Amino acid sequence: MRITPSLLNADFAKLGEEIARIPSADGIHLDVMDNHFVPNLTFGLPVVESLRAVTDRMLDIHLMIEDPDRWAPGYAEAGAESVTFHSEAVHAPVRLARELHRIGARVGVALNPATPASALSDILSEIDMVTIMSVEPGFGGQPFLDIVLPKVAQIHSMIHSSNLDIWVQMDGGVSPETIERCVDAGADTFVAGSAVFRSPDPDAMVNHLRTLATTRFASCGWGQQ
Numbered sequence: 001m002r003i004t005p006s007l008l009n010a011d012f013a014k015l016g017e018e019i020a021r022i023p024s025a026d027g028i029h030l031d032v033m034d035n036h037f038v039p040n041l042t043f044g045l046p047v048v049e050s051l052r053a054v055t056d057r058m059l060d061i062h063l064m065i066e067d068p069d070r071w072a073p074g075y076a077e078a079g080a081e082s083v084t085f086h087s088e089a090v091h092a093p094v095r096l097a098r099e100l101h102r103i104g105a106r107v108g109v110a111l112n113p114a115t116p117a118s119a120l121s122d123i124l125s126e127i128d129m130v131t132i133m134s135v136e137p138g139f140g141g142q143p144f145l146d147i148v149l150p151k152v153a154q155i156h157s158m159i160h161s162s163n164l165d166i167w168v169q170m171d172g173g174v175s176p177e178t179i180e181r182c183v184d185a186g187a188d189t190f191v192a193g194s195a196v197f198r199s200p201d202p203d204a205m206v207n208h209l210r211t212l213a214t215t216r217f218a219s220c221g222w223g224q225q
């Protein structure tokens, strides 16, 4: 069970310090938005390069941008350990995944709430992580969409039956109230933005979320499969 907090609700004036507040996190989720693929604008490669220079934490880049084929390799070249692009935006997913692997990054593919699991079925063997959006992408602090849970279960079973080692990441509205449902459906990696950075003790919240997920995992039966 991995917790990868999103900096979207952190203080953008001091991102380096915000990262230092969550030493227990398994990675740092960075939401890149271009105001085209989503109706919001955050930061791009120069900010990621600056963060790379001040931290050796795992950087988990979530590209909510058009034309990831053009932009994603730069993030891998900057030293991000994981680069995720959207299934709805990519033109040549196999070529892009192979290029990211060649540079040395893990590859994630993200699905919007209304995108079916079948969008992934032919490229699963090319990727390391599936990110299932449990909010419409673009903003932090939105309520969790339970309607995506059957898709998480479907993807978990596609991965399991193909004997692949692929992380299933849940992104959007993950909190102490929702994380156990995500574990039940088969998720193992959790992005939490507002739950962590609006908490008075962000690192304690990271540990709390991981404990909830791990305890649920031990009792829900996936571990025995």
Ligand code: DX5
Pocket: 006, 008, 009, 029, 031, 062, 135, 136, 137, 138, 139, 140, 141, 142, 171, 172, 173, 174, 191, 192, 193, 194, 195
């Ligand atoms: C949504 C982003 C997220 C998200 C996380 O477009 O991809 O990573 O904002 O924030 P919370 O946990 O507040 O939904």
Ligand code: ZN
Pocket: 006, 029, 030, 031, 062, 171, 191
């Ligand atoms: Zn994200």
